[in-house]
Amino acid sequence: MRVKLLSVLWLVCLAGQVLSPRAAAQDDVAVVVNAANPVASLSLIELRKLFSGEKRFWPGNIPVRLIVRAPGCRERTALLKLLNLSESDYKQYWTAQVFRGQADSEPFVAPSVGMSIEAVKSFPGAITLINANDTKPGVKIVKVAGLLPGAAGYPLH
Numbered sequence: 001m002r003v004k005l006l007s008v009l010w011l012v013c014l015a016g017q018v019l020s021p022r023a024a025a026q027d028d029v030a031v032v033v034n035a036a037n038p039v040a041s042l043s044l045i046e047l048r049k050l051f052s053g054e055k056r057f058w059p060g061n062i063p064v065r066l067i068v069r070a071p072g073c074r075e076r077t078a079l080l081k082l083l084n085l086s087e088s089d090y091k092q093y094w095t096a097q098v099f100r101g102q103a104d105s106e107p108f109v110a111p112s113v114g115m116s117i118e119a120v121k122s123f124p125g126a127i128t129l130i131n132a133n134d135t136k137p138g139v140k141i142v143k144v145a146g147l148l149p150g151a152a153g154y155p156l157h
Contacts, residue, residue: 028132028149029078029156031142032117034124037062041143044082044155050127052083052093053103058125066107067119067128075116075129078156129156 031047033039038059042050049055056064069075071087080090097103110116113134120126120139127142132149135141147154 027157028154029075029129030132030135030149031127031144031156032120032130032135032139033127033142034120035138035140036124037127037140037142039142040140041146044145047144048082051079051107053097053107062125065119065123065126067110067116067123067126068107069113069116069129070109070111074131079129082156 031042046055050064051066051068053066058064068079076087080087083090085093094103094106098105108119110119110128113130116128116130117134117136117139120128132141141148145153145155149156
């Protein structure tokens with residue numbers, strides 16, 4: 001009986017260790033690009049440059065196409081945290097970018113995760129942020145600072 005109890009406790013502990021990366025990934029926001037994009041990893045600085053419109057082209061001269069979620073979404077909150085902006089500052093920033101001719105338009109706002117994924121699949125230069133558990137086949141998750149969602153120290157939550 002004692003051996004069975006210890007075996008059960010050991011299995012519970014082991015299950016907790018196996019499931020912990022998945023639990024961590026639930027809180028993480030993945031950086032997702034078109035599957036044909038050659039980029040596999042980005043630094044936080046590179047990611048900020050992409051989402052601020054400062055970096056406009058991928059390798060191979062492919063234009064960056066920003067896909068962002070609507071205000072109030074978890075992915076939008078992660079984006080604002082990444083850029084260190086409030087929602088109103090973000091809106092003002094992009095209005096100014098367009099007004100000065102530094103951007104053709106504001107980033108495309110996708111009202112759903114499904115639309116974000118479909119947009120990334122459709123545009124070779126597309127990039128978006130999606131809750132790690134909502135990613136689907138047909139897109140590529142990019143490492144951030146050398147880490148994938150669910151890894152200890154992953155920076156986007």
